[in-house]
Structure formats: C-alpha cells, structure tokens
Amino acid sequence: xxxxxxxxxxxxxxxxxxxxxxxxxxxxxxxxxxxxxxxxxxxxxxxxxxxxxxxxxxxxxxxxxxxxxxxxx
Amino acid sequence: xxxxxxxxxxxxxxxxxxxxxxxxxxxxxxxxxxxxxxxxxxxxxxxxxxxxxxxxxxxxxxxxxxxxxxxxxxxxxxxxxxxxxxxxxxxxxxxxxxxxxxxxxxxxxxxxxxxxxxxxxxxxxxxxxxxxxxxxxxxxxxxxxxxxxxxxxxxxxxxxxxxxxxxxx
Numbered sequence: 001x002x003x004x005x006x007x008x009x010x011x012x013x014x015x016x017x018x019x020x021x022x023x024x025x026x027x028x029x030x031x032x033x034x035x036x037x038x039x040x041x042x043x044x045x046x047x048x049x050x051x052x053x054x055x056x057x058x059x060x061x062x063x064x065x066x067x068x069x070x071x072x073x
Numbered sequence: 074x075x076x077x078x079x080x081x082x083x084x085x086x087x088x089x090x091x092x093x094x095x096x097x098x099x100x101x102x103x104x105x106x107x108x109x110x111x112x113x114x115x116x117x118x119x120x121x122x123x124x125x126x127x128x129x130x131x132x133x134x135x136x137x138x139x140x141x142x143x144x145x146x147x148x149x150x151x152x153x154x155x156x157x158x159x160x161x162x163x164x165x166x167x168x169x170x171x172x173x174x175x176x177x178x179x180x181x182x183x184x185x186x187x188x189x190x191x192x193x194x195x196x197x198x199x200x201x202x203x204x205x206x207x208x209x210x211x212x213x214x215x216x217x218x219x220x221x222x223x224x225x226x227x228x229x230x231x232x233x234x235x236x237x238x239x240x241x242x
Contacts, residue, residue: 052113067189
C-alpha cells in the first residue's frame, strides 16, 4: 500500500482522471471529495463488500430452494 | 420444470451449455448488456433473463459469458409495492433511459439453502434495465433508506403452521 501524508485541501491524483481531495478533518472522521469520470463507480468499501456478498448469495441459490410468491393478503 | 428464455425456440437461437438449468436456448437479440457487470462479478457483461416459472415473482439473470453464473432476481413490486428507490443522478441517463421513460426494476434475492421462507431481497442495490436498448446496471442507492436484506416473507411466529397448511392442501 502506498502511504501519503496530505493536508486540508490538498489532493492526490490516481491516474490522470481521478482526484481525491481532503475536505475536512474532524476528530476521527475525514471528509473526502472525489472527482472521477462518470464511468468510474465510487463506493464506500463496507457497502461494496456487503453488496458483493449478497450478489454471491444470489448467484448460489439452488433452483430447488425457490420460494413461492408472497402470501395472499 | 424450468422454462428457458424462449419457450418457442427462434430460428436464430443460440445454445448455451452447462448452466444450472442444463442447456438453454436464447435469442441473441434478447441479451442485455451490463457494461460494468454486477458488483463483485465485473467480468460477466452479457445476460439473459430466464423465467423461474409461470406467475413466479422470481427470475434468473443468466450470464452468457459464464454459463455457471446465474443470479436470482425478484420483482420487488410483488413483495413491497411501496418500494420506490430514488436512483442517483445520472444512473438512468447512463443506461440511455430518458426522464419519464419506463424501465425495469429488479432486486437480487438470496435464499438460505433449504429455507425458502427466509428469502431476502437486496433493496439497497437494485438491478435497473433499459428494455429498449437492452442495457442494465446494478445501481447502489445513496443513503440508507433501504436495507440490503429485506425479508421477502413476513416472519412467521408459528413456522409450523404454514407447514401443516401445505401438507393439508
């Protein structure tokens, strides 16, 4: 892992098109601004991991386990 | 019995071998392009949807790039009619969906092995499809208005009750 020290309002470039700016540091929280092309998706990692796990689950459902439709109300 | 993408096999059908459902036939014109894949599965880009049975609220999103890969999808309208996610800016435009144009909305569905009543829907990252341009994407919603594991069926206080009813039927 590359480790860099940055101050407020300073940024790093990832490649030529992705810029990450340190906007605010407060206690243990850091606010980052991300400038990236539209085709680059940006997710918080913990959200990304949860969705990846749900997708893996949805990809391993056995056809025999298919639930019925919802209960008639 | 599992129906294939096209019960009436079109003349230009292509066979896909080795899926979870055996060999399936599909019309290449029915393929939907997911240019970014699904999260964690970015290398599969082309899919067809396969009905999970007549009247079923479920369907399979079968990869054409990897025959072994098929995601279970659900029609959220059937389980949660109030589900109306606000998609992030640019998500619809990115799929070529003009403001006000219709589009298809699914969620992935997860079923613990052998426990179909405990199925959950991922409401936080729906699958959006432009049915005309046949382009799709998994869209991660902003904020936390919707859960990643929504129980599809109300939690039964007496699970054995449903069992009995089913046996009696």
